[in-house]
Amino acid sequence: MIELHGLTKRYGEKTVVDDLTFTIQPGVVTGFLGPNGAGKSTTMRMLVGLEEPDGGSSAVNGRTYGEHAAPAHEIGVLLDAGARHPGRSARDHLLALAATHRISAKRVDEVIELVGLAEVARSRSGGFSLGMGQRLGIASALLGDPETVMLDEPVNGLDPEGIRWIRELLRGLAAEGRTVFVSSHLMSEMALTAEHLIVVGRGRLIADISVADLVAQSITSVRVRSPRTAELRAVLAGDDVTVTTGTDGALDVTGLSLEQIGDRAAAAALTVHELTLQRASLEEAYMELTAHAVEYHGTLTTAGSSPIPTTSATPTPERTAA
Numbered sequence: 675m676i677e678l679h680g681l682t683k684r685y686g687e688k689t690v691v692d693d694l695t696f697t698i699q700p701g702v703v704t705g706f707l708g709p710n711g712a713g714k715s716t717t718m719r720m721l722v723g724l725e726e727p728d729g730g731s732s733a734v735n736g737r738t739y740g741e742h743a744a745p746a747h748e749i750g751v752l753l754d755a756g757a758r759h760p761g762r763s764a765r766d767h768l769l770a771l772a773a774t775h776r777i778s779a780k781r782v783d784e785v786i787e788l789v790g791l792a793e794v795a796r797s798r799s800g801g802f803s804l805g806m807g808q809r810l811g812i813a814s815a816l817l818g819d820p821e822t823v824m825l826d827e828p829v830n831g832l833d834p835e836g837i838r839w840i841r842e843l844l845r846g847l848a849a850e851g852r853t854v855f856v857s858s859h860l861m862s863e864m865a866l867t868a869e870h871l872i873v874v875g876r877g878r879l880i881a882d883i884s885v886a887d888l889v890a891q892s893i894t895s896v897r898v899r900s901p902r903t904a905e906l907r908a909v910l911a912g913d914d915v916t917v918t919t920g921t922d923g924a925l926d927v928t929g930l931s932l933e934q935i936g937d938r939a940a941a942a943a944l945t946v947h948e949l950t951l952q953r954a955s956l957e958e959a960y961m962e963l964t965a966h967a968v969e970y971h972g973t974l975t976t977a978g979s980s981p982i983p984t985t986s987a988t989p990t991p992e993r994t995a996a
C-alpha cells in the first residue's frame with residue numbers, strides 16, 4: 675500500500691506537487707495519470723526518498739521509505755530506464771543491484787527470464803533499444819520480489835507486443851495481491867491496464883476514481899431515432915433539454931434520461947426505432963477532466979473547455995450539444 679498525506683513539493687516559486695492526499699490499494703493496478711509536467715514523476719521520486727517534500731508525508735507498506743531496512747523487498751521502482759552503466763551487461767547490472775540486498779544469482783536469472791531478456795542478458799546494455807532498456811528497468815524493479823511496484827511510464831519505447839506483455843505482467847502482479855502504481859499520460863493505455871485511476875493536473879489531485887465509475891459518469895447524451903422526428907422533437911422540448919439532429923436524422927438528447935425519453939414518446943404514441951445511451955470515450959472523459967490542467971498546449975488545443983471537477987464525487991461534466 676502507498677499512502678500520501680498532503681504531499682507537497684515546490685521548486686522556487688512553483689508548487690509542482692500540491693497537497694496530494696490519496697491511498698494506493700493492493701490487489702489492483704492503479705494508473706497515475708496527468709498531462710506533461712503535472713507532477714507525477716516528482717511525486718514518485720518523493721515516495722522513494724529521491725526528493726525531499728516541502729510538506730506532507732508518505733508511506734510505503736505502512737512506513738516511510740527511509741524506515742525500511744531492505745527497501746527493494748518492499749517497493750520495486752522503475753523511474754528512469756536509462757539509469758545503468760552502458761558497459762555492463764543486463765545480468766551484471768542486475769547482479770550489482772542484487773548484491774545490495776543479498777539477492778541470489780538465481781533470482782537474477784529468474785527476472786531476466788521473466789522480462790524476456792535471456793538471449794541478450796550477457797551483452798553490453800549500452801546497445802539496448804529503448805524497449806529492452808524498459809524491460810531491464812522492470813527486471814530491476816521486480817528483483818526483490820516486492821510487495822509494491824511503482825513504475826514511471828513503463829510502456830515508453832515498447833512495441834505493441836511489449837505493451838501487451840507489460841499490461842498482463844502488471845495485472846498479474848496485482849492479482850497476486852501486490853500494490854501496483856503506474857504512471858502514464860495516455861488514458862487509452864491506462865483504460866486497458868488499470869482498474870483505478872489517480873488523475874493529477876498542475877500538481878493537484880483532480881480525480882481518485884475507479885475506471886468503472888469514470889465510465890459510468892461519462893454518459894453524455896441519449897440517441898433516439900423515430901420515423902416521426904419532428905413530433906418527437908416537440909414532445910422532448912424543455913428548458914434544460916438540448917436536442918440536436920445528426921446527419922442520419924437521429925436525435926441526440928441531453929437533459930433527459932433514457933427512460934424519460936421513452937416514456938414521453940410512448941405517451942405521445944410515437945414509434946421509436948432506437949434509444950441508446952451515448953458515452954464519451956474514456957479518452958474524452960480524461961480530456962475533460964484535465965482540460966484546464968494542461969500546462970503545455972500544442973497549437974491544435976481547443977479553447978473554452980469545461981471546468982475541472984476537484985474531487986472524485988464530482989460527475990464528469992456533460993458534453994453540451996452544439
Ligand SMILES: Nc1ncnc2c1ncn2[C@@H]1O[C@H](COP(=O)(O)OP(=O)(O)OP(=O)(O)O)[C@@H](O)[C@H]1O
Pocket residue numbers: 685690708709710711712713714715716717859
Ligand atoms: N529538479 C527540478 N527543478 C525544477 N523544476 C523541476 C524539477 N523537476 C521537475 N520540475 C518541474 O516540476 C514540474 C513537474 O514535473 P514532473 O516531471 O514531476 O511531471 P510529470 O507529470 O512527471 O510530467 P511528464 O509526464 O512530462 O514526465 C514540471 O514543471 C517540471 O518542469
